[in-house]
Amino acid sequence: MSLVVFLPLVAWFILGFFAPTILTSVDLPVPESVIASLSLVLVVAGFFRQWQWFYWCAWTAGFYAVIQLGLQQPLSQQPVTVLYEALPVWLSLTALLLALIKLPVLFSMNGFLLFIAAGLSPFLLLIEPFSGAVGLLNPSKMLSLAGEFPGVGTALWMMAMGGVWATTLLYRQASAFRWSQLVAWLALMVFVIGVKQTEASMWAVLVVSVSFLLALADRMLKLAYIDELTGLPQRRALMSELRYLRKRSAVCMLDVDHFKKFNDRYGHEVGDQVLRLLGSILKSVSGFKAYRYGGEEFTLVFSNNNEEKLKDVLETVRSKVANYPLALRDPSRPKKPQKGKEKRGKQSDKKTVKVTISLGATIKAPGDTPDSILKRADENLYAAKKAGRNRVILKN
């Protein structure tokens, strides 16, 4: 889902290659459309308190302004060539820096300073000794290709930086936000290569803005539908799925046994660890979609109603949970790192516990509504609890 942020860039590519006349025939006011699209991102981001986008909008706007101020003349002119060589290098370095640092809260001194720096740093390129020095890092300059193939150096630089970005994204757990940063950087780099195309800078910023908006939408959807603790979709997502349940399907409710006692004995944090573990076990078994119903209750939705298969899968889940040794942190371990290190690895640290779950499942019957099927699954769960827990009951 988060890769959807690449769509505007892909569309721009396809149109640019196969139907450039469509792009040139669209007569958008410049720079009004650029200002409007970036402002829209700021309004939406501000509305949802997603301040990190402000830094990226400032960064994009800064580069757009510098492009307008310095690159609107023939590339053969000396100051323009220098700016053109420095642009991809500075774009990449500042984008990487912004992606790697921990972004401060916008309404703080550090946040304010970073916002200003992100927007103003591109203007350094208009100062010649600085842009000359930065431009020396451009591979086309290093390989003396500058005059002949200006785009080649940028393409080489893109490959090198793309590798760094990819590693960073993989290392940092990619999300729509992170992918759209990559799109922003790519779009502006594509502009550098296709600099001669009409209104390329405007299209680049429009691509960036739409990508940011898509990433924001993805974030909002996740906030509304994904449970943060387990990473599973939550009850709201379950209810929309149940409304369109196919004819041959089944539903299971499951719940951790004696979880209250567990929490009381080991603490809420360890209880959370159990729920997280349960979430990852449910993700690792195939054959159903898992949801966190609420608290320590989970729901599984199957798109088949074969009893044997259902029992097999449910038994697999039950036994996987029951046999998983959950390592407990020694509560007597000192909080100070050095002392903690000394105690770590000692026998007392290796204490493990096991938890069990009970499961109640039912097959969809004609006329079932989301509530009726959940109610029946819940009754079966209750029966499994009554029968001694750590078991599966599948009944209609």
Ligand SMILES: Nc1nc2c(ncn2[C@@H]2O[C@H](COP(=O)(O)OP(=O)(O)OP(=O)(O)O)[C@@H](O)[C@H]2O)c(=O)[nH]1
């Ligand atoms: N750690 C943690 N505990 C939770 C969370 N949500 C609910 N709980 C706890 O889950 C426990 C549920 O207790 P009960 O409904 O009494 O059920 P139980 O103790 O598991 O007993 P049985 O279901 O009959 O086996 C309560 O103590 C809740 O505080 C959560 O997100 N994290």
